[in-house]
Amino acid sequence: xxxxxxxxxxxxxxxxxxxxxxxxxxxxxxxxxxxxxxxxxxxxxxxxxxxxxxxxxxxxxxxxxxxxxxxxxxxxxxxxxxxxxxxxxxxxxxxxxxxxxxxxxxxxxxxxxxxxxxxxxxxxxxxxxxxxxxxxxxxxxxxxxxxxxxxxxxxxxxxxxxxxxxxxxxxxxxxxxxxxxxxxxxxxxxxxxxxxxxxxxxxxxxxxxxxxxxxxxxxxxxxxxxxxxxxxxx
Numbered sequence: 408x409x410x411x412x413x414x415x416x417x418x419x420x421x422x423x424x425x426x427x428x429x430x431x432x433x434x435x436x437x438x439x440x441x442x443x444x445x446x447x448x449x450x451x452x453x454x455x456x457x458x459x460x461x462x463x464x465x466x467x468x469x470x471x472x473x474x475x476x477x478x479x480x481x482x483x484x485x486x487x488x489x490x491x492x493x494x495x496x497x498x499x500x501x502x503x504x505x506x507x508x509x510x511x512x513x514x515x516x517x518x519x520x521x522x523x524x525x526x527x528x529x530x531x532x533x534x535x536x537x538x539x540x541x542x543x544x545x546x547x548x549x550x551x552x553x554x555x556x557x558x559x560x561x562x563x564x565x566x567x568x569x570x571x572x573x574x575x576x577x578x579x580x581x582x583x584x585x586x587x588x589x590x591x592x593x594x595x596x597x598x599x600x601x602x603x604x605x606x607x608x609x610x611x612x613x614x615x616x617x618x619x620x621x622x623x624x625x626x627x628x629x630x631x632x633x634x635x636x637x638x639x640x641x
């Protein structure tokens with residue numbers, strides 16, 4: 408298995424609160440977040456792949472480039488994560504986790520995702536209904552039927568965590584939809600929009616609830632502060 412870490416964006420919502428560095432390089436404990444994530448993946452025998460853009464050298468200088476694959480999205484200013492994933496297209500050839508580089512998550516949560524048997528599964532925190540950034544609405548089988556930032560509270564089943572797992576058997580469907588969206592020049596879409604386009608079809612997009620674990624995606628400075636508090640207490 409491999410994990411593609413998407414870390415090309417500028418992080419405009421938090422940029423005023425931090426130095427001009429990619430937010431995935433913020434220190435968590437004694438190491439940058441993305442280094443922590445790569446080390447955690449390596450401990451599980453998962454090969455990490457980086458997709459970089461904004462101030463790419465700040466990220467790549469943290470690693471031995473002989474030991475990790477890196478893809479560069481030179482259009483990070485005018486595209487979104489779907490474009491970054493497209494540059495790493497050849498990595499979509501085996502079981503893969505796709506993860507936003509600014510996500511902090513516990514190792515046990517990652518193990519639970521890996522053990523899930525569905526062909527494609529996105530992560531959700533069902534305890535976060537009233538507040539959050541991006542929400543899913545699920546059917547009785549925990550498959551996605553609604554998604555978005557503007558779902559009303561009754562429509563929400565939980566908040567999206569920022570990572571998903573796609574099995575090798577599902578990749579032909581995923582890669583075909585990804586190619587279609589790129590051909591249609593939908594460069595401003597998130598990579599997750601590829602999966603959202605498949606909801607309501609015969610290709611159900613399953614979810615796994617990881618609300619028992621601590622996680623945060625760094626969108627705002629208070630997200631980062633909560634991570635630091637958790638690590639300190641841990």
